[in-house]
Every structure is written in C-alpha cells, then in structure tokens.
Amino acid sequence: MARVTMTVNGKAVAGEVEGRTLLVQFLREGLGLTGTHVGCDTSQCGACVVHMDGAPVKACAVLALDADGAEVRTIEGMASADGTLSPLQQAFQDHHALQCGFCTPGMVMSAAALLAGNPRPSEHEVREYLEGNLCRCTGYHNIVKAIMAASGQGAAIAAE
C-alpha cells in the first residue's frame, strides 16, 4: 500500500492504495464519490470521465498513484455549493439529455471539457468530441442539443 494525496473537487484528500488501484476505484470506494461510473473494461464507454488537472481523463485508465498531487474534478463537483446546477447540467435537464443517468456523469464531464476549450462548437464538433462517451438511451440527439444550448448557441440542431 502507498499513500496518495490529491485535490478532489477543491478538497484535499488522501488515502492508502495499492499500485493497481485505479483512480475510479479510489474515487468510488476510497472517497465514496460514486457519481463516477464504470461501464466497460476497455476504456471506451466514457462513463468514468473526470477532469485531472483540467483535462478530461478516463478514470478507469489512470492509476490512483499516477494522479498523486493532481487536481481532480468529478460530477459531484460540478454544481454550486448551494446545489444550483451549472449551466451545462441545467441544459441537460432542460433538454432531456439523460434517461437512465448512468452515462450522464461522463457525458457532462466530457461536455464541460469541450466547452472549456471550444466555447462555441459546431454540432459536428460536439458529436466528434463525444466519440469516447457511449449512451444507450438517448440516441445522442438531446445530449448534442443540450451542449449546443449550454454553449449559448440555442438548442436548434440540424434536423430541427
């Protein structure tokens, strides 16, 4: 076991982990932050996407010890302290961009990373950016719509 320390959602945290402990395991089991999900074992579904030092990463493909000293943000850290949803989260609700909710944390984290680097993406750019996030419920339509809306470009997408 080794000691790992990092900042998660603005809070300094520490824990004892094995070399093989994944970041997602540390978040879920070590810190009880179960909002980050595991949907596959080949790091393709994107349900586990979190931000590490500002960049989106798949928390199932990062060792906890490799995140030592990092600044990590998870879905639990996206709303304001008083519980107000961020504009992106609010857009997901407003545009029905989630159904079962399982892929949602990863979708929100990926979308947030997209908008941080590209505040006004085209619909094509949104779809391309989400290629590492699988959703089985929505057919992606409303997710794309929500992200477009959150970018301040209105919710209209190609078909509408």
Next chain:
Amino acid sequence: MYAFEFTRPQTVAAAVAALKGADAQALGGGQTLIPTLRQRLASPARLVSLAAIAEMRGVAAAGGVLTVGGGTTHAAVAREAAAPFPALARLAGRIGDPAVRSRGTIGGSLANNDPSACYPAAALAAAATIVTDRREIAVDDFFRGLFATALATGEIITRVRFPIPARAAYAKFLQPASRFALVGVFVAKSSAGVRVAVTGAAERGVFRWTAAETALAADFRPEAVKGLRMAAEGMIGDLHGSPEYRAHLVGVMTARAVAAA
C-alpha cells in the same frame, strides 16, 4: 488486475534504473496498458510510470525538424504541432477520443507498435528518428512487426524527431468498433522524395507502400495512385474487413491523403 509495485520517477535516469528489475514495465499514458492489465492479460511485477518526467514532455520546432518528447500527450501534440507540422497535429487530434488524448503519449504509442495505431504511420512516412535513453534509431530500423520494435528491454523513448515534410497528410478509415485505424495512410513529400506509410492493414504492422511512393514521386496527385493495386496477401482479415477490403482501402486512403496533403 494482478498486483504490482508502482514507482513514479522524476528523471529519465531514475526511470531507466527502475526498469532494470525483473518484469518491470514502463507505463506511458497507460491508455493501452491499463485496459490490458485490467483484463489480466499482462502481469508485470513493477510498473514504472513515466508521467512525472518533465524532460520527456514538449514539442519544439527548429531547423525544419519537429522534436516531440516521448512523454508528450496526443492532446499536446495536436495543440502544439498545429503550426509547424499540421498533418501530425491532425493525426494526434484524432487518436482515440479526447480523454484518451489527455493521457496517451507518442512514446507509448510507438513503443507498443499496435498494428492499428496511428503514430507509427506518421513516424515511418516522415522518416522520423526515435531517440531513446541510450541511442538514436532511424525509423526504418525501428518497427519489427506486430507489437515489436527495436527497443531493448527497459529502453525508453525520450524524444522523436520528425523532419517536417513539405506536404503531408494522414487519411484514416475507422474500424467501426474500436475506432482504431482499419486502414490509415500517411503520405509525406519532402526534398528526399515521397514516403507512404500504411497502418492498420497488414499482419506485419506498419509498412511502406513503395509502389505508391514511386508513382507519387513522379506525380504527386491522387490520380497517380488510382491504377495501383495493393495485394491482399499479408493483409489482416477479420470481422471488420477482409484482406481484399483492406488492400482496396489502402489505395483509397492513399489517394485521399494525397488529395489532403
């Protein structure tokens, strides 16, 4: 995952030392290795993370050569190579997905030499030099077939030097499930001639299509390769495409890469 010891050295020298133990393995961005470990398909005794080695990161262009640190992520290459070597930047910007690009590194990709990876095609077509902790390897001597390279056990790619081609482009046809290259073709035209490197297609891994190189050296237009036929023999055949299909796509993607270059 099987249990392993984990270290995260700060310097190349320390990493090389840490890799000397039995069954030690370097961990680059981990975007291939960690899923492999999760499926218990590998069991190193020690993982040596290269993520904290600052001297292995960065992109620099000088004198017609782009030098990329072995630990530079795909996202960083996509960003920082955009002006000096746009074809390479675009390739890097379409590897995997954004989260994969935040972690995956050029050194890790080249050292793994996955037959469907993108970077080997760029390195081979651009006549890159692979710089390791102990030597420099010309790319023509580097790739040794499926998942095999000239790297010795414990040898680390610290830098990759790309002579920047006058014209270049990468055209990738996606495998529908993994989104790796079903066929990817990198064409590079420089004063030394034209090089065409193909990934994804062949059982032996990345290779140069010399017939296309000859044709394009004479006439660097898509039409120049239209009449060429890649033989299906030696191409990968699987669920996602027969050897004939892949051979056909090599021609199509080569023409498209030339058109984009």
Next chain:
Amino acid sequence: MPKDSGIGASVKRREDVRFLTGRGRYTDDINLRGQAHVAFLRANVAHGRLRGVDVAAAAAMPGVLRIFTGADFAAVGGLPCGWQVTGRDGQVMKEPRHPVLAAGKVRHVGDPIAAVVAETLEAARDAAEAIVADIEELPAVIDMRGALAAGAPLVHEEAGTNLCFDWGFVEDNRAATDAAIAAAPHVTTLDLVNNRLIPNAMEPRAAVGDYNPATGDSTLYTTSQNPHVIRLLMGAFVLGIPEHKLRVVAPDVGGGFGSKIFHYAEEAFVTFAARALNRPVKWTAQRSESALSDAHGRDHVTRIDLALDREGHFLAIRTRTLANMGAYLSTFAPSVPTYLHGTLMAGNYRTPLIHVGVQAVFTNTVPVDAYRGAGRPEATFQLERVIDKAARELGIDPVEIRRRNFIDRFPYQTPVAVAYDTGNYHATMDKLVAIADLAGFEGRRQASARKGLLRGLGVNCYIEACGIAPSHLVGQLGARAGLYESATVRVNATGGIVVMTGSHSHGQGHETTFPQVIADMIGIPESQVEIVHGDTANTPMGMGTYGSRSLAVGGSAMVRAAGKVIAKAKKIAAHLMEAAEGDITLRDGKFTVAGTDRSVDWGAVCLAAYVPHNYPLAELEPGLEETAFYDPANFTFPAGAYACEVEVDPETGRVVIDRFAAADDFGNVVNPMIVDGQVHGGIGQGIGQALCEGAVYDANGQLVTGSYMDYAMPRADDVPSYVVDHSCATPCTHNPLGVKGCGEAGAIGSPPTVVNAVIDALQRGGHRHVTHIDMPLSPARVWAAIRG
C-alpha cells in the same frame, strides 16, 4: 401555449437532479458492512463435459471465504422459464434444466462453473484463476442449421434434439397460405438474417445479496426491470424462499432494454451465498463478462414470401424462421419468436392469409431473449424489407404500395390472432412525407452525386403490440404469469400523495410522468405527488417494465387506484358539507357541491380521513389509501412511418445517415419531451443494429465481439439528428389514459428504414444486383455487396 403541468406537458424530469450531480444510487454504488465479493469462473469452451472441478488450491488462497460449484446447487431449482410454447404437433417445448452453476456439462462460453467468494474482488479473481476445471471439450453447435442437422452434437442430451419447438401460426391457415402463394401472379422472396445483438445497457448488471440471521430475511439488490418477478422466480422456483422472507430491490437502474427483465444465475448466487456465509455478497459484471452472460437479442434466420397481385395488393405472407434460443431457455425466450413475432406479421396491411413457422433451436451460445422490441423488430424487418423488394420488382413506389395495402377500418381482426383497436396509417404516412421532406429528396440526391456519393431513401411503416398484456390471452399463449400491473395510491393526512407502483423506471421518467397524471386527476401540484418503485417491500405485486407497458398498464392501475381514492374522498367531502355524494365534484383540488358555492379543499378532506373527528365512521373506514390491479383488455397498437436518407461512399462502402424522420401514433401522450426522447433512443439503437452492431461467434463458439473493441456501439457521430412527430394520435380505446406506449417504436421501425435506404442508394447508383445486405451494413459488407 404549451401546458406547463399535467397530462400533455413537457415537464422537466425531477430524477435528473440526482443523476446530474452524481447522487444516483445504482446497485454497484451499494456497499454493505462486511460485504464479500464474488468472481465467477466461466467456461472458456462452448461445449464440454465437466469431469471435475478442483478448488483445493484456490480455496487455500488469501482472502478466500468459500468456493461454490454446481454441486452446491444440486438441491435447489434451476433458473425457470416463464413461457411455455406448444408446437405444431401438440408437443410442449423442450425445457432442459438451467442450473445456477454448471453441472455435468458447460454449454456456452461464459457458462458459470464455480464462484469464489472472497474478502476482496481481486482476491476472488485471483482464486478463480487457480480453480482447475477438468473439461472434456465436445464439438459445439453454433450455427442453427448445423444444430438441426442429423447427428449434430446435442446441447442437452436429455432433450434428444436441438429443436426446442416447431411452431406454426396460425396452423389452420398453413395450407391455404401455401396454395395462395403457389397461385399468385407475383411472389417476392427474401432470405435474411436478423442479427444477434448484445443489449449493452450502459450499467453492467450487478447484484448484492444480504441475509439477516436474526430474522431469516434475505434481501437482493439487483439491476432489474421487475423486482417482483425476480422475487417470485428466484424465491419460488430456485431457492425456495417464500416471498415474505425475501425482499428484492432494484434501485436506480442504468438502462435495461429487456436485458434486465430476466432472472439470472448471479442473482440467485449472491442471495444463496449471503445466507450460506452469513455475509453480504456482491457481484458486478465487467463489460466483457456482460457480453458472455447477459441474454442476447434477435438472432433469427428467415425466409419470407410475399404474394401479390399485379397491382401490388398483398395476397398472402409465408415466413419461416429459425430462432436461436442459445444454450438454455432464458426467462421469456420462447415468447419472443412466437407470440411477440407471429402476431405482428400482418403489419399495417390487409393480407388475407398469413402463416408463420418458427423453429426454435438450442445452440452452444449465450441464451437469447427479449431485447428492445422483442419479436416485433424481427417481424417488422422482414415484412418491410420484402415489401420494399416487391415494390421494386413491380415498379411501384414504396410509399404507394404501402398505402395501397393499409388497413383503414378499425377495429381490424388480423389473420394472426390479434385485433387492432385503432389507428390511422395514412395519417402517419402523410405526416412523414411532410416532415421528412420527401419532395426534396431528388435535389439532395443530385447534390450527393456531385460529391461522388450515392444517396438513397428508405421508407417503411411499423406496428407493434404493446402494453403486454391481457392475462387471459397470454395465459392461453403459454405465459406462466399474469401480466397485469398494480398501484397503491396513499394519501397522507396533509394531502400529499405517494404512489407505489409495480412498474419500474430505468430511464423512462416515471417519477415525473406518473405525478403528471395524478396531479391532473385531483387538481393539485405535481410536487405533492411522489412515486415509489423498485422495492418489493413497499410496492404491490407488479410485473415490471418492458414491452412499452408502464403507462398503458401500470399507469392504468394507478388511474384506477386514484379513482378509488377520489370516490372515497367524495364521500368524505359529502359528509363534511352535509351534501349528497352524487352532488360532489372534484376540480382544481377542491370538492364542490354542484350548483352551490359550498366547497371543501383536498387537504381538508385528507385530514378528515386521518383525523376522523367529524367523519362517517359507521359507513366509511378512516384513511385514504387504495390499491388497484389493472389487467388490460387488449394489447395496444402503436404504429408509424419512418424515413431515412443515407449517403453511401461507393469507394469504401461507408454509409452515413444524413436524415431520419419518424411519424408515430402513440395515442395520447403524457409528457411529449419524454416521448420524443424514447423515440430518439429507439432509433439510435435501431441504427446501431442496422449499421454497426452484431454479436459474432466463431465456429468453435468463441464470442468474437466480446468487448467494445469489436462490438461496434453507435456513437454520437454515427447518428444524425432526428425529426420526430407524434401528433397523429388515435387514442387507445381500452385503457383509461388512451395511451399506447412508445419505448420500443424507434427500435422496431428504424432498422428496415436504414436498410431500405442503402439498397435504394445502391440501386439508384447502378448496382442493380444488390437487392439485400444482411445487417449490420458495415462498410466492409456494403463494399463487398457492391463488388458482387
């Protein structure tokens, strides 16, 4: 102005807040004190005799608590099948035992052989690898035709055959159908495969078993669409635990699409092991394990003949299908290729004679069961594909040939047992023509051609039977369960309401939509209504959510229970206002004596029910809580028309869907936003089936598509934006809400649309030899088809 509350309003989902902030509670999020972990050793060969399982070395490994094998489950039941089909010859289907852990033989790659329970998951996995299973590999049957060949290896020796059943429907029409086809002026024949799919709900299955030795109570937390069904099947048929000692909880569930209907071995295992070890036991599937243990879907091989007259009127349909059951009968497997498939073969059309033949086959593959649409996509695909082919052969426009055959009088008795209560197929087709801008196709085709791309247009219809279903009818058809639904409406003393429903939401939004209905009925804000679901301890016995049945059946039960509540509340109100009960009306949360200005509000009546100081105690019990069970009189029949435009790159075979439009008739709609979302999702899955997905086995029975590296899931850039419309509504005539169900429509209607469009593109592009390509229409397959 659109409504902002009640039936018909696009109310935003209240459940979203917890999902958007990481506060959902899925089964894998549950960790009980003292919890142990399980890892299964699964067969790595498709077929083999299990000569012995040596667990000695594994049992001695650190952290191992106990290792279970098939012998531990010899005294309990097998996993039951909930539907018994009777074949043409009057023989009931072959129903071999499906043990919790393999006994005697392994029958598919992934068949569980042993289970290690250990202190940690990694310790359990380490030990599972150390178990030595002595397996004598046997030849496997993977292909269905091979499985039925003389001398084929038998998946189940005791069955004496790999043929589970041979079913004909309607048998009385067999000879007449054959004769009509033999005499018809034109017969179009199509051989096709409905590709095997892996459902791939994004949440992998998981189960946590718990046992309380003080009370003898067992609890199972599981990723299920129907906790009561699991409690009944597992309690009564497998483990022998009476329902009152067994609680099944399905908390937040991350998608189901059918795959979480069924009772799985892992659920029984963790419940059994928790009791045996007196500790909570948890299992969560890895995705690669899901591919080998979740019931797969579809996998039909079909020949369909459509007989027509020269004007394109349908005369007869004959269809012969081989349906893969996999290695064991999953919970509802036999119903899928039979009563959920044969009964839909009339589609939206008048066809006087139809005969459906289905042979269900055991193979050494993962069991196959219901997946979004279940039988109806298979029926729709073959019918709409053969119609498209016939239209081309006869030179009739594909929209016109369909219109020429539409059923246009309702109710309509089909020749395949079901009677459609209502519909308007011309209306949905008219709507489709408009929203898909079919008039603009030719211009777009020319624009594509200038880019070197072949554009094609696919159009088709679909019908489905939803709201499964009348118990008396499904009982005749072989269901071993009733298919009613239940609800309890509990009014609290201060007027708030809790509805406990047997339906289960795993993405459908019941927590939002059900209150819309109740709030409308009573005239109170939706925020005063809460929905409880997913826990057998606090919901009435219900059959769960699948087959687009939640609102049509579960919602109807809720309406009935609420109706009883209102009836009683009116009695109380009458007493309070000293008026006749018959004079009381309820509107906007207020009871009024008709023709007067006397009124009492909802809250006061509720309070009187629980604080009965002024109350008709002689005639009425205190309290305000009612339960209703609703058993529908018929299926519901949603229907619609879909259109799709594709661009095919003839150099690579790559298909890009450029436009997709859907005009559906779902009857009345409670929440249009959610209904649109259901259609989007269904279309997304249908496009996945048509273009990307397919579970593939090699000849030895190894699953080639065992991970997302090879199983192609549709991604955001594989699909277009969709234009959807459900304004052509013919309300269901036999349920109180007039609703039909919308969950499966998209997945049923869209696969033929995509394939029709690709074939159209190739035909228009001059590749006249391509009349069909089997799904998925991957680039490699389309390219190969073009090459011929």
